[in-house]
Amino acid sequence: MTSLHSPLSLARGPAWKNRFMLAPLTNLQSHADGVLSDDEFLWLVKRAEGGFGLTMTCAAHVQAKGQGFPGQLGIFADKHLPGLTRLAAALNKNGTHSVVQLHHAGMRSPKDLIGEAPHCPSANEEFSARAMSLDEVKASRDAFIAAAKRAEKAGFHGVELHGAHGYLICQFLSAEVNQRTDEYGGSFENRARFLYECIDGVRAQCGPDFSLGVRLSPERFGMDLAEIIALAGALLKDDRIDYLDMSLWDSFKEPVDAIFKGKSLVEHFGALPRGRTRLGAAGKILTGSDCQRAMDAGLDYVVIGRGAILHHDFPQKVAADPAFKPIALPVPEAHLKAEGLGPAFLNYMKTWKGFVAEPA
Secondary structure: OOOOOOOEOOOOOOOEOOOEEEOOOOOOOOOOOOOOOHHHHHHHHHHHHOOOOEEEEEEEEOOHHHOOOOOOOEOOOHHHHHHHHHHHHHHHHOOOEEEEEEEOOHHHOOHHHHOOOOEEOOOEOOOOEEEOOHHHHHHHHHHHHHHHHHHHHHOOOEEEEEEOOOOHHHHHHOOOOOOOOOOOOOOHHHHOHHHHHHHHHHHHHOOOOOEEEEEEOOOOOOOOHHHHHHHHHHHHHHOOOOEEEEEOOOOOOOOOOHHHOOOOHHHHHHOOOOOOOEEEEEOOOOOHHHHHHHHHOOOOEEEEOHHHHHOOOHHHHHHHOOOOOOOOOOEOHHHHHHOOOOHHHHHHHOOOOOOEOOOO
16 A cells, blocks of 8 residues: 555656645636735645645636636736745745646636637537637647746746646547547547647746646546546656646546446546556545545545645644544634635635535
C-alpha cells in the first residue's frame, strides 16, 4: 500500500510532500476583471497551510471571451500578474506545489457575461454557440500557451490544462460536439490535436522544470469512455505531461458504458500502465478511508474537493486519523467562514443542496 503521506516526485518541478491535491474549485471570489481578490488569496493560502501537497487555483480563463462564470480568476492579461505573483509566493512559502488551472469555457461561456455569442469547435444550437474559424482555434491554443508562460513568470511551479467537464478542450475531444471537417475534427487523433498542441506548446515555451498536468473526465459531455481510457493511457506513457487528473464524479461507481461494467471507474484508470507520469482522481473521495481505497485502486495521489472546503487542513486530519470523516452536512455558515470562505464563495455553496445549514 502506498502511503498517502509519502512524498511524490515528478519528472519536472518540486516533489509534493504528500499525495493530496487540492481540487480546482470554482469559488466566484475574484474581481470582475479576473484580478485576484484578497478572499481568493486567503482561501488558497489557507489550504497550502493546511498541508496539501499540491495547491491548485480554480479554473483561470485564458481568454476574456472564454470566461465561464462570474468572479472567475483570469490569466489572459498582464494585469493579472501582480495578484498571481503574490499568490504564487505565498503558496510556495508553505511548501506546496503551486499550480494554476488553465481554462476556456467555449460554448459554455454565458453570452451575458462575455458580451457576445460563445464559440465552440462547431456551431451548437443548445448553447447558441457559433463555430470557431481555424484562426480562432489557433488563437485559443496560443492563449493557453501564453497563459502558461504568464503562470511561470508569476512564480508558479506549473499549470494544469482543463480538458474536462464539457469546456473547450473537452468540446474538441467530443465526437458529439466537435463536427469539424478540418484537421481538428473527425478522427479521435484529429479531435485530440488541440489538446496535444497545447501540451507541446507549453513544453516548448516554458522551462524544463515547469510541471504540466491535464484534467480529463470520462463520462458526460459527449465523452466516449473507450476513447478517454485510450487517451489517458497514451498520456500516462509518453511522459509529455507530469500528472493526469481524472475527474470521475464518483470514483467508486461502475461506468455507464455496459462494455466496462464489473470494475469501478477508478479501477479502470488505476490499472493503466505509466511511465513517469503520475495519476490521480477526484470524485466522492470524502474520508480518510476513501483516500486509501482510491490509492489501493492504483492511484499515485488523490484529489480533494468537498473535504477541502469543509477542512482547510484535510491532509493533516487524515494523517492524525486514517479513518477521518469530515463534519456532517449541512454545516453552519460560521464553520465555513472559519475555514476561509469569503462571502461570494459562501453564497455559491448555498446553491449546493443540503450543504449550508439554514440560519436558526
